[in-house]
Amino acid sequence: MTDEADDQAGPVARQRKIIHVDMDAFYASVEQRDNPDLRGKPVAVGGSRERGVVAAASYEARKFGVRSAMPSVTAKRQCPDLIFVKPRFEVYKAVSQQIRDIFAEHTPIIEPLSLDEAYLDVTENLQAIALARDVALAIRARIKEVTGLNASAGISYNKFLAKLASDHRKPNGQYVISPEMGPAFVEALPVGKFHGIGPATSAKMNSLGLHTGLDMRNQTLDFMQAKFGKAGAYYYWISRGIDDREVRANRIRKSVGAENTFAGDLTDFDAMAAELLPLVDKVWRHCEDKGSRGRTVTLKVKFNDFEIITRSRSVPVAVSSRSELERLSVALLQNEMPLSRPVRLLGVSLSSLHEGEQDESQLGLPI
Numbered sequence: 001m002t003d004e005a006d007d008q009a010g011p012v013a014r015q016r017k018i019i020h021v022d023m024d025a026f027y028a029s030v031e032q033r034d035n036p037d038l039r040g041k042p043v044a045v046g047g048s049r050e051r052g053v054v055a056a057a058s059y060e061a062r063k064f065g066v067r068s069a070m071p072s073v074t075a076k077r078q079c080p081d082l083i084f085v086k087p088r089f090e091v092y093k094a095v096s097q098q099i100r101d102i103f104a105e106h107t108p109i110i111e112p113l114s115l116d117e118a119y120l121d122v123t124e125n126l127q128a129i130a131l132a133r134d135v136a137l138a139i140r141a142r143i144k145e146v147t148g149l150n151a152s153a154g155i156s157y158n159k160f161l162a163k164l165a166s167d168h169r170k171p172n173g174q175y176v177i178s179p180e181m182g183p184a185f186v187e188a189l190p191v192g193k194f195h196g197i198g199p200a201t202s203a204k205m206n207s208l209g210l211h212t213g214l215d216m217r218n219q220t221l222d223f224m225q226a227k228f229g230k231a232g233a234y235y236y237w238i239s240r241g242i243d244d245r246e247v248r249a250n251r252i253r254k255s256v257g258a259e260n261t262f263a264g265d266l267t268d269f270d271a272m273a274a275e276l277l278p279l280v281d282k283v284w285r286h287c288e289d290k291g292s293r294g295r296t297v298t299l300k301v302k303f304n305d306f307e308i309i310t311r312s313r314s315v316p317v318a319v320s321s322r323s324e325l326e327r328l329s330v331a332l333l334q335n336e337m338p339l340s341r342p343v344r345l346l347g348v349s350l351s352s353l354h355e356g357e358q359d360e361s362q363l364g365l366p367i
């Protein structure tokens with residue numbers, strides 16, 4: 001471990017204090033808050049029983065194995081008493097704004113990841129609270145007071161570990177990963193649990209004998225880059241608990257997208273996957289023309305009853321080729337199979353970096 005610390009010497013900036021706040025079972029908790037009949041019961045927010053998927057599940061439902069993104073029929077089979085509730089996004093957005101206002105009492109450096117999750121940089125916080133764990137306690141108490149809802153928090157010296165930490169004491173808990181603990185924490189982590197490593201990369205890593213953070217850490221930077229390209233460097237540093245990405249306030253999500261409505265509705269995976277290709281071409285051409293890059297691929301599916309679903313996946317470094325964009329897009333579609341209804345429209349978009357902006361996760365890495 002002492003050697004590791006030496007490796008980290010060099011252009012290391014001031015130690016950051018980062019909190020990742022994540023609301024517990026957010027949509028489902030809001031529904032239980034607003035309807036006492038739902039409290040203590042297995043609740044799924046999402047489509048009807050016959051079609052659609054679970055958008056969020058209460059902890060009571062999770063005990064039965066109900067998970068978000070699970071087809072509603074499967075969820076109902078796992079948990080016969082499951083109560084389905086229609087989502088009320090306007091309410092969730094309003095609560096989300098209340099939460100952000102609470103964050104803003106402590107720091108202006110807030111990077112929302114979704115309605116119920118954000119990174120905060122509290123290195124220099126507005127209330128001059130010395131310990132980040134105390135800032136997290138104050139924020140969670142205030143969220144409870146204002147919204148009646150529970151939040152969990154992860155506290156660490158970088159974004160990667162803070163996000164990992166917020167899962168550690170869920171629900172309604174918080175966890176600190178100190179600089180001393182960071183490398184050991186990552187060491188034991190299965191590669192599939194690394195944020196940003198999806199099933200395909202995870203399988204590739206396993207086939208190379210890389211099963212945990214420790215396995216990754218035992219590789220050279222050259223090896224990791226040879227096997228995983230640009231992302232290899234990110235994995236190399238992450239496996240050492242090093243992640244210098246900044247918390248980016250007011251990040252404007254810009255996206256490049258293309259979509260197509262079909263002459264006849266599609267039901268077959270191969271036919272739909274084929275229809276994705278011209279969309280991928282169009283998006284990628286636009287990115288190349290404008291110098292845009294992005295890490296988040298979103299698939300949009302409109303069914304024949306006009307219901308729309310979107311599914312996204314973010315990768316650790318900007319998508320670097322047309323074939324990578326295609327692979328990610330097709331994988332998102334594959335994950336949704338079998339679809340419950342015929343599809344009339346598909347869309348693909350790439351988002352999260354500004355035009356001409358460089359990939360921050362590469363820029364900030366210590367050499």
Ligand SMILES: [Mg+2]
Nearest residue numbers: 022023024116
């Ligand atoms: Mg959450």
